[in-house]
Amino acid sequence: MRNIKTRLTSILLTVSVFSSVLHAQNAGKKQTAQIAARMPDFSGFWAIVGGSPSWDPSDPRGTKPDELPMTPWAVARFKAARPPFGAKATFEAVNDPVQKYCDPPGITRLYTYPWQFTLIQTPGVVYMLYEYTGVWRSIALDRGHPKDPDSTWMGDSIGRYEGDTFVIDTIGFNDKTWIDQLGHPHSDALHLIERFRRVEHDTLELSVTFDDPKAYTERFTSRRVFKLSSSPMEETLCSLSEMQAFQDEVMKTTTEPLRK
Amino acid sequence: MKVNRFIAFPVAVGLLVASSPIFAHHGTAGYDMEKTITLNGTITSFNWSNPHCVLHMDVKDSKGVVKDWIIELAPPTLMSRMGWTKASLRPGDAVIAETHPAKNGATTGISGTSAALLKFVANDHALPFR
Numbered sequence: 001m002r003n004i005k006t007r008l009t010s011i012l013l014t015v016s017v018f019s020s021v022l023h024a025q026n027a028g029k030k031q032t033a034q035i036a037a038r039m040p041d042f043s044g045f046w047a048i049v050g051g052s053p054s055w056d057p058s059d060p061r062g063t064k065p066d067e068l069p070m071t072p073w074a075v076a077r078f079k080a081a082r083p084p085f086g087a088k089a090t091f092e093a094v095n096d097p098v099q100k101y102c103d104p105p106g107i108t109r110l111y112t113y114p115w116q117f118t119l120i121q122t123p124g125v126v127y128m129l130y131e132y133t134g135v136w137r138s139i140a141l142d143r144g145h146p147k148d149p150d151s152t153w154m155g156d157s158i159g160r161y162e163g164d165t166f167v168i169d170t171i172g173f174n175d176k177t178w179i180d181q182l183g184h185p186h187s188d189a190l191h192l193i194e195r196f197r198r199v200e201h202d203t204l205e206l207s208v209t210f211d212d213p214k215a216y217t218e219r220f221t222s223r224r225v226f227k228l229s230s231s232p233m234e235e236t237l238c239s240l241s242e243m244q245a246f247q248d249e250v251m252k253t254t255t256e257p258l259r260k
Numbered sequence: 261m262k263v264n265r266f267i268a269f270p271v272a273v274g275l276l277v278a279s280s281p282i283f284a285h286h287g288t289a290g291y292d293m294e295k296t297i298t299l300n301g302t303i304t305s306f307n308w309s310n311p312h313c314v315l316h317m318d319v320k321d322s323k324g325v326v327k328d329w330i331i332e333l334a335p336p337t338l339m340s341r342m343g344w345t346k347a348s349l350r351p352g353d354a355v356i357a358e359t360h361p362a363k364n365g366a367t368t369g370i371s372g373t374s375a376a377l378l379k380f381v382a383n384d385h386a387l388p389f390r
Contacts, residue, residue: 051374084287091290099286113285114338114374131337181287234337242310250314250332254290254362 040164042119042196045233046204046226053085053112053181055208055222062086062182074185074215081183088183091255096183097176099247102238104135104153106177107170107192108208111224116233119166119196126159126166131233139168146172151188153177168194179210187214202228284334284373285311291360291370296378299329299369303353303382308336308346313372315349317357331359333372342377343388349380356381 054062065086070078082088082095097103110117115132126139139159149156149172156172170192179186190212199205204226211219301319313333318326333339336346349355358378359369371378380387 084285084289089287089289091286094286096286231341234340236335236337237310239310246311246314250312250330250368251286251290253330253366254364254368256366257364 036123038161039121039123040161040166040198042121042166042198042204045116045118045229045231047116047229047231048111048114049225049227051112051114052224055108055112055180055184055210055220057220057222062180065182065184068184068220069217070184071213071215071217073187077185078183081178081185083178083183084181086182091251094247094251097178098133098238099243102133102240102243103176104133106173106179106186107137107154107194108179108210109177109181110135111206111208112181115236116229116231118233129233131236133236133238145169151175155190155192164197166196168192168196170194185215186210186212189214204228284332284370288360288370288373290362290364290368292363293360293370295361296358297361297369299331299355299357299359301329301355301357303349303351303355304328305351306346306349308339310335313339313344317355319367327367329359330368331357332368332370334374334377338374339372339377342372342390344377348387349382353382355383 052060052062054060054065056062056065056068059065059067062085065078065088080095082090082093084090084094084096084099094100098105098109105113110130110132113132115130117128117130120127120129124140124142126141127136128139129136135154137154137157139157141159143158145156145158151172151174153174153176155170157168157170159166159168161167171190173186173188173190173192175186175188175190177186178184190210193209193211195207195209197205206224206226207221208223209219209221210216299317299319301317304316304318306315307313312335315331315333317329317331319329321327333344334342357371357380359371360378362368371380375390377389379389
């Protein structure tokens with residue numbers, strides 16, 4: 001009798017656990033299906049329109065790079081930077097981490113290059129692939145940020161759909177990249193919010209908000225427009241050996257005092 | 261148009277103000293982007309590689325001395341989208357090429373960026389430009 005009771009209890013427990021797992025799986029599938037059903041379509045290869053080296057909405061050409069509201073920490077870093085564009089543009093003693101080390105450019109700087117990117121949407125994760133340097137990132141749709149994320153080049157990104165807009169929230173950056181082509185820094189406290197909206201079939205709009213209290217005294221928001229491209233993405237890697245060979249062959253010749 | 265590869269000389273053709281954004285990963289600070297010159301010479305090498313395609317051409321200066329000009333173009337992916345291939349230029353090709361020269365007077369120039377590709381005529385055939 002006792003054996004029968006134990007067996008019955010065991011069976012009931014197994015059924016109950018199995019049923020809970022099944023329920024959770026069904027709920028997960030339902031949630032995934034719901035996300036998929038309301039997922040706006042961002043597919044395609046997106047290429048910058050016009051282009052601008054700066055994220056300062058009042059100075060797109062970067063002619064007044066000192067006007068971003070930098071903290072003293074950021075000012076010191078910015079003064080040390082020798083960037084390729086804007087008022088401080090130079091070919092000499094370049095310390096741009098992309099040119100000098102082929103470092104990953106960082107998310108917001110990637111949008112200032114004339115190369116394409118694409119979004120691969122799945123119900124749980126969106127992957128963004130960037131043509132320039134071949135970097136990619138994943139944007140989780142089904143979790144929050146970790147409490148204390150490791151510092152990485154691309155940060156920890158989570159995303160959500162708000163109607164026809166894809167909102168990406170990223171923290172957990174290292175402080176090794178520039179936000180733009182002008183040498184403006186960011187800190188490891190950068191909180192980045194990207195909002196993508198496909199305003200027309202061939203047009204993608206991006207609004208970026210920079211919130212970085214260690215580097216900037218105010219938040220600022222700027223936007224970019226991208227057009228659907230008919231060209232597939234191709235290999236555009238940053239090879240340090242090729243970069244150094246180019247700098248020796250072309251850039252040094254163009255900057256050294258002319259030998260008579 | 262007949263090109264004599266042995267009678268080659270740089271000719272200043274005036275000012276050009278770029279109408280579209282100019283982008284090279286390293287910027288253009290080393291070049292005089294408001295000046296365009298035309299070079300007439302012979303291709304000695306054409307390297308289709310990152311970060312920028314680079315060609316060398318022999319060009320005679322006003323004294324008849326042959327100089328090695330180094331011309332920077334856009335990166336391969338962007339050149340490809342503008343209609344060029346790695347076979348667009350070959351050593352020995354007689355070329356008339358526009359370029360923005362270096363500010364320091366070196367025999368270097370930039371002829372291709374993300375948005376602009378200056379005119380090249382190779383063996384009497386115009387290459388795609390914009």
